[in-house]
Amino acid sequence: MTDNPLDVIDFGxxxxxxxxxxxxxxxxxxxxxxxxxxxxxxxxxxxxxxxGFRESLARFLTHRYATxxxxxxxxxxxxxxxALDLVCTRFTQPxxxxxxxxxxxxxxxxxxxxxxxRVVGIPLDxxxxxxxxxxxxxxRHRPALLYTIPSFQNPSGSTMSAxxxxxxxxxxxxxxLLIVADEVYQLLDFGTxxxxxxxxxxxxxxxxxxxxxxxxxxxGLRLGWIQGSPALLEHLLQSGVVHSGGGLNPFVSGxxxxxxxxxxxxxxxxxxRGIYAERSAVxxxxxxxxxxxxxxxxxxxxxxxxxxxxxxxxxxxxxxxAAAEGVGYRAGALFSSRDGFASALRxxxxxxxxxxxxxxxxRLARAIASYSTSAE
Amino acid sequence: MTDNPLDVIDFGxxxxxxxxxxxxxxxxxxxxxxxxxxxxxxxxxxxxxxxGFRESLARFLTHRYATxxxxxxxxxxxxxxxALDLVCTRFTQPxxxxxxxxxxxxxxxxxxxxxxxRVVGIPLDxxxxxxxxxxxxxxRHRPALLYTIPSFQNPSGSTMSAxxxxxxxxxxxxxxLLIVADEVYQLLDFGTxxxxxxxxxxxxxxxxxxxxxxxxxxxGLRLGWIQGSPALLEHLLQSGVVHSGGGLNPFVSGxxxxxxxxxxxxxxxxxxRGIYAERSAVxxxxxxxxxxxxxxxxxxxxxxxxxxxxxxxxxxxxxxxAAAEGVGYRAGALFSSRDGFASALRxxxxxxxxxxxxxxxxRLARAIASYSTSAE
Numbered sequence: 001m002t003d004n005p006l007d008v009i010d011f012g013x014x015x016x017x018x019x020x021x022x023x024x025x026x027x028x029x030x031x032x033x034x035x036x037x038x039x040x041x042x043x044x045x046x047x048x049x050x051x052g053f054r055e056s057l058a059r060f061l062t063h064r065y066a067t068x069x070x071x072x073x074x075x076x077x078x079x080x081x082x083a084l085d086l087v088c089t090r091f092t093q094p095x096x097x098x099x100x101x102x103x104x105x106x107x108x109x110x111x112x113x114x115x116x117x118r119v120v121g122i123p124l125d126x127x128x129x130x131x132x133x134x135x136x137x138x139x140r141h142r143p144a145l146l147y148t149i150p151s152f153q154n155p156s157g158s159t160m161s162a163x164x165x166x167x168x169x170x171x172x173x174x175x176x177l178l179i180v181a182d183e184v185y186q187l188l189d190f191g192t193x194x195x196x197x198x199x200x201x202x203x204x205x206x207x208x209x210x211x212x213x214x215x216x217x218x219x220g221l222r223l224g225w226i227q228g229s230p231a232l233l234e235h236l237l238q239s240g241v242v243h244s245g246g247g248l249n250p251f252v253s254g255x256x257x258x259x260x261x262x263x264x265x266x267x268x269x270x271x272x273r274g275i276y277a278e279r280s281a282v283x284x285x286x287x288x289x290x291x292x293x294x295x296x297x298x299x300x301x302x303x304x305x306x307x308x309x310x311x312x313x314x315x316x317x318x319x320x321x322a323a324a325e326g327v328g329y330r331a332g333a334l335f336s337s338r339d340g341f342a343s344a345l346r347x348x349x350x351x352x353x354x355x356x357x358x359x360x361x362x363r364l365a366r367a368i369a370s371y372s373t374s375a376e
Numbered sequence: 377m378t379d380n381p382l383d384v385i386d387f388g389x390x391x392x393x394x395x396x397x398x399x400x401x402x403x404x405x406x407x408x409x410x411x412x413x414x415x416x417x418x419x420x421x422x423x424x425x426x427x428g429f430r431e432s433l434a435r436f437l438t439h440r441y442a443t444x445x446x447x448x449x450x451x452x453x454x455x456x457x458x459a460l461d462l463v464c465t466r467f468t469q470p471x472x473x474x475x476x477x478x479x480x481x482x483x484x485x486x487x488x489x490x491x492x493x494r495v496v497g498i499p500l501d502x503x504x505x506x507x508x509x510x511x512x513x514x515x516r517h518r519p520a521l522l523y524t525i526p527s528f529q530n531p532s533g534s535t536m537s538a539x540x541x542x543x544x545x546x547x548x549x550x551x552x553l554l555i556v557a558d559e560v561y562q563l564l565d566f567g568t569x570x571x572x573x574x575x576x577x578x579x580x581x582x583x584x585x586x587x588x589x590x591x592x593x594x595x596g597l598r599l600g601w602i603q604g605s606p607a608l609l610e611h612l613l614q615s616g617v618v619h620s621g622g623g624l625n626p627f628v629s630g631x632x633x634x635x636x637x638x639x640x641x642x643x644x645x646x647x648x649r650g651i652y653a654e655r656s657a658v659x660x661x662x663x664x665x666x667x668x669x670x671x672x673x674x675x676x677x678x679x680x681x682x683x684x685x686x687x688x689x690x691x692x693x694x695x696x697x698a699a700a701e702g703v704g705y706r707a708g709a710l711f712s713s714r715d716g717f718a719s720a721l722r723x724x725x726x727x728x729x730x731x732x733x734x735x736x737x738x739r740l741a742r743a744i745a746s747y748s749t750s751a752e
Contacts, residue, residue: 024410082617082621251628
């Protein structure tokens, strides 16, 4: 993959490389859970998810979040995307306004579009979502919810400060605002933990925290969780699709329960954090060397580097030139609720090893040089 | 479970008994697929589902439906309930009218309610949905879709005739009516196959057929499929939750791919058909003996017997009396879009062995006798 000049290096892919996916650990876990012969994991499950799995998950999160998490505040989901879809089904009506960060995860914007929601973006600063802009928006809108990605944000890589998290929870209380926190990168720091997740506020504010095994273990599992107060979870549980399907992904819950109990989830996550830290450092060093005109903040976790080109450049116009050089990325405008970020690129370092990252940046630099020349 | 008089025997549960769930087969399949070391099943999958799995599934369905099924007409789902939810998200708007059979699956009604849909029921006769009533409804409504359960219907146990299926497809063409066929019981006949599934009409009419491994293998897998024309599938695929999650349940697809390839899905399904045939026969014989005043049509497949009590009896009022005797069922009114079927009960024979079925009917007879006495 790294040596063949014909292979496109697509920094746009927000997915791990195949070599990082824990096939052996999952074989061990599947064998462990199926050898115990507990048929319950093959049955229609409890709507909230198997209680044994939720208890294992609560222990895992208590340890990793370094703050107590209780099984009764957890509902099993089929991944954060499914969870976000369910939240929209149960907490919004078409035509409702919702608030997002500007920029935000582009596929969340697609989910909101599917639910007929009007999206209003609130800008970020260095400490996260801007509270003045949020308060101002709340004088003009009565949003059904605010969608935020507090740690190692997608796409910006930025992390909301501890103080800002407290203030955001306070705004939620003042305005009875439902906060949907996409915390799928929370555990993916490169050595320094981010501030405690918004999940720690589920007792005292209207917060639903979405977690997932996609980024910390394997996306193909389609397994995640929603953390919230019993009252908010109860509203989610009163859903036809949950009642009919009988709990989301009981079989995979059973397999991952074994993964957690055997310590394989912890070991795998720690390995991933080390690898992504290295990959991020390699990518950022190459960007500084090869694209000295670009600006970015080096991430401290997660998947992404958010690169600002010169404001006269269009990331969308650069895309075909980059493709001709054999490199891809996600153009910034995708992540905007209002056609912003025309000169920004989202680069993911999760999918490639060191050599491929270096090749990719080299190709990107060539594309930018070629684009700059043609624009002159 | 069968001998303890303290255990409630709940004919309301539409789920298999734990002893019927193929733990060993799934251990073999999981080991088979994970030993091959293909990490792709742990990655974000193709939106439509893994092509290798869809090809295996197409072979399985071609054999079991006895009619050609192609992988390009299949999309992987996370079960029929999730599929129905996705169909509603992509093909309906809140306030739209949809048509259902009267009676119909009560949890499908919850999914429709979650999507803000107005539900109009079309009565069944011995051959399935009544076409005169359907045509009449089409003069008064422009429904977004018709939801039907053609074979071994939930709750009535009835099966749409071959001629009626052809006529229904013709109505779909005439009126450009989207038909969503819930075919999860299609393969669960007791020896005589029902007419070909509505899935056979996906080339020539606007039909989406929902299938699932829940009833033919294990509900906890949360794996199913949607069969339809490429154009209809494409509309489903243009969904934020599919784009973001990257295909529904890739890991379980991989495990079930091995189950199919090893012949374990076929063997398991044939065993289930034999067991359910016996259980149905036992339940029906007991009903004839102990409840001679009740009427029902003995099912030829599926999970359910739909019992009509005397029209002066209320299945809802009987429920607490039955509970006191240690027996449960689903009251008929649940399955109505308009408070019909007050004197009907849905009994499932899938969850209990022969002895429990006999105990349960005996308890039900006692409850009815007690209710009749108290009403005199």
